[in-house]
Amino acid sequence: MKSDVQEWDKLRAGDQAALKYIYEAYFSPLINYGLRISPHLELVEDCLQDLFVELWRLHATLGQTDSVKNYLMGSLRRKIIRRLQEKNKFDSSEPQLELQASDEPNFLVSLIEDEEDSHKKSKLAKAMSQLSNRQREAIYLKYAEGLDYDQICEHMELQYQSVRNLVSTGINRLKEIIVLLIIFFIKFEYKI
Amino acid sequence: MQDFLDDDSFRNWILDPNPELEAHWSRILQEYPQAYAEIKSAARLLKELRFKDLNPGSGVQEKLWERIHAEVNVKKQVPVFRKILPWIAAAACIVLLLWVNLKTNDSWTTETTQFAQIEELSLPDGSQVKLNAGSELRFQASKFKSNRVLTLNGEGFFNVQKGQSFIVKTDLGEVKVLGTSFNVYSRGDFMEVSCYTGKVSVKFNESDSEVILMPGQRISNTGISKETETFNPNETKNWTEGYFYYNDAPLIRVMEELQRQYAIQSIELPETLRNKSYKGFFRKNNLEEAIESICLPLHLKGQIENKKLYIKKVE
Numbered sequence: 001m002k003s004d005v006q007e008w009d010k011l012r013a014g015d016q017a018a019l020k021y022i023y024e025a026y027f028s029p030l031i032n033y034g035l036r037i038s039p040h041l042e043l044v045e046d047c048l049q050d051l052f053v054e055l056w057r058l059h060a061t062l063g064q065t066d067s068v069k070n071y072l073m074g075s076l077r078r079k080i081i082r083r084l085q086e087k088n089k090f091d092s093s094e095p096q097l098e099l100q101a102s103d104e105p106n107f108l109v110s111l112i113e114d115e116e117d118s119h120k121k122s123k124l125a126k127a128m129s130q131l132s133n134r135q136r137e138a139i140y141l142k143y144a145e146g147l148d149y150d151q152i153c154e155h156m157e158l159q160y161q162s163v164r165n166l167v168s169t170g171i172n173r174l175k176e177i178i179v180l181l182i183i184f185f186i187k188f189e190y191k192i
Numbered sequence: 193m194q195d196f197l198d199d200d201s202f203r204n205w206i207l208d209p210n211p212e213l214e215a216h217w218s219r220i221l222q223e224y225p226q227a228y229a230e231i232k233s234a235a236r237l238l239k240e241l242r243f244k245d246l247n248p249g250s251g252v253q254e255k256l257w258e259r260i261h262a263e264v265n266v267k268k269q270v271p272v273f274r275k276i277l278p279w280i281a282a283a284a285c286i287v288l289l290l291w292v293n294l295k296t297n298d299s300w301t302t303e304t305t306q307f308a309q310i311e312e313l314s315l316p317d318g319s320q321v322k323l324n325a326g327s328e329l330r331f332q333a334s335k336f337k338s339n340r341v342l343t344l345n346g347e348g349f350f351n352v353q354k355g356q357s358f359i360v361k362t363d364l365g366e367v368k369v370l371g372t373s374f375n376v377y378s379r380g381d382f383m384e385v386s387c388y389t390g391k392v393s394v395k396f397n398e399s400d401s402e403v404i405l406m407p408g409q410r411i412s413n414t415g416i417s418k419e420t421e422t423f424n425p426n427e428t429k430n431w432t433e434g435y436f437y438y439n440d441a442p443l444i445r446v447m448e449e450l451q452r453q454y455a456i457q458s459i460e461l462p463e464t465l466r467n468k469s470y471k472g473f474f475r476k477n478n479l480e481e482a483i484e485s486i487c488l489p490l491h492l493k494g495q496i497e498n499k500k501l502y503i504k505k506v507e
Contacts, residue, residue, distance in 0.1 A: 027253045035246040045256050052260045144243040
C-alpha cells in the first residue's frame with residue numbers, strides 16, 4: 001500500500017500525525033494477531049503501547065520498509081514472546097517447566113462460528129487444533145493477513161522452505177476435512 | 193490445489209474480488225476447464241478459513257492510543273532538555289567566567305554625573321573629587337590605596353591627599369601628582385590641566401616628555417597645539433564655585449558647558465559661529481544671565497524655545 005509507505009516516511013521524518021495514522025490503520029490486524037499469540041488483552045495492549053512509543057522515540061533511526069504491516073506484526077510478535085518468556089521465568093513454579101522448554105506460545109486460531117453450520121465449523125476447528133502452533137500461525141499469516149512467504153519467513157524467523165512446508169502440510173490436513181465437509185454439504189443439499 | 197492457495201491473486205479473487213481479477217480468473221477457467229474442481233475446492237477452503245475478529249473494539253483502541261500519546265509526549269521532553277543542556281552549560285560557564293573575571297578584576301567603581309549635576313566624592317585614600325556635569329570617573333576601589341589610578345572623561349577638580357603617586361588618566365593624556373589640588377578637563381579633543389597647589393606632572397599621549405606644572409600654571413592641548421598660561425589660584429574662581437572662565441576659547445566649547453550646566457536639550461549654533469573666540473565667564477545661577485554674558489560681548493542673541501537654545505547674530 002503506497003499511502004502507508006508514505007506515512008511511514010513521514011513518521012521517519014518526525015511527523016506525529018503519521019504515527020496516529022499508522023496506529024489507526026493497523027490496530028485491528030495487530031490486536032488480532034497479538035491476541036492469537038497470547039489471549040491476555042492486557043499483555044497485548046502493553047506490547048502494542050511499547051511498540052508505538054518505541055516507533056516514535058526511534059523514528060529517526062527507522063529504516064525504509066516496503067511492508068509496514070509486516071514490520072509492525074513482526075515487532076509485535078517479538079515483544080509478546082519476550083514478555084511471555086519473562087513472565088514464565090518470574091512466576092514459574094515447577095509445573096511450568098514444560099512451557100518454558102518450548103518457548104513457543106500456543107497460537108490460537110478461532111474461526112467465525114455461524115450458528116447454522118456450527119457442526120461444520122467445529123469440525124474445521126478440530127482440524128485446526130490438530131495442526132502445530134507454527135502451522136496455524138503460518139496459515140493465519142498467509143490467509144488471514146495475506147502476507148507472502150518471504151514476509152512470513154522474515155518474521156517467524158524460519159527458512160523459506162520450512163514456511164512453505166508448514167503451510168502446505170497444514171492446508172493439506174485442512175483440505176481433507178474441507179473436502180469431506182463439502183461432500184457432506186453437497187449430500188445434504190441433495191437430500192433437501 | 194496448493195498452487196492456487198499460494199497465489200495471492202487467487203486469494204484476492206476469492207476474498208476481495210474486483211473486476212480485473214474476475215476477468216483474469218474466468219479466462220483461466222475457460223482455458224483450463226479441467227481445473228474447475230480444483231479451483232472450486234480451493235475457493236471453498238479459502239472461504240471457510242475465515243478467522244474470527246478478536247478486535248475488542250474502538251473503545252480499547254482509543255484508550256490505548258491515549259496511553260501511547262501521553263507517553264510519547266512525556267518522553268519527548270527528555271530529548272528537548274538534552275538538546276538545550278549544552279546551551280545551559282555554556283551559559284553557566286559564561287556566567288561563571290564573568291563572575292570570576294569581575295572578582296579578580298576587583299570591580300571598577302564608576303561615578304557619573306548627569307547634565308546640571310555636580311557630584312562631590314571622597315576617594316578611598318581620603319582625596320576629594322568634584323565631578324562636573326556630564327562626566328565619568330572610574331577607579332578600582334579595593335586597590336585604590338596602593339594604586340591611585342583613575343580614568344576621567346569630562347572634568348574634575350581634585351584635592352589629593354599626600355601619599356604615593358596619584359594618576360588621572362584621560363583619553364588624551366595622563367596627570368600625575370604627589371598630593372596637591374588641580375583641575376583636569378578632558379572632553380572630545382581638548383584637554384586642560386590647572387594646578388592649584390603642589391606640583392603636577394602632565395603627559396599627553398602624543399608626546400614622550402612630561403610637563404611639570406607649578407601652582408598657578410595651566411596647560412591646554414587642542415590636539416593641534418599646546419598652550420601654557422598662568423592664573424592666580426587664590427583669586428581666580430573656577431567651576432567648583434559656579435564660575436566658568438574662558439580665555440579665547442571656541443564658542444562651541446563654552447556652549448557645550450552651558451548645555452551641561454543647565455541641562456539644555458540641544459543648542460542650535462550656526463556653523464560659522466562655532467569657532468568664534470570667547471573671552472569672559474558665565475555663572476551658574478541664572479540661565480538668562482548666563483546666556484547674556486556669553487552672547488553680548490560677541491554681538492549674539494540667545495533664545496530658549498522648548499528647552500532648545502537658538503543662537504543668532506544680532507542684525
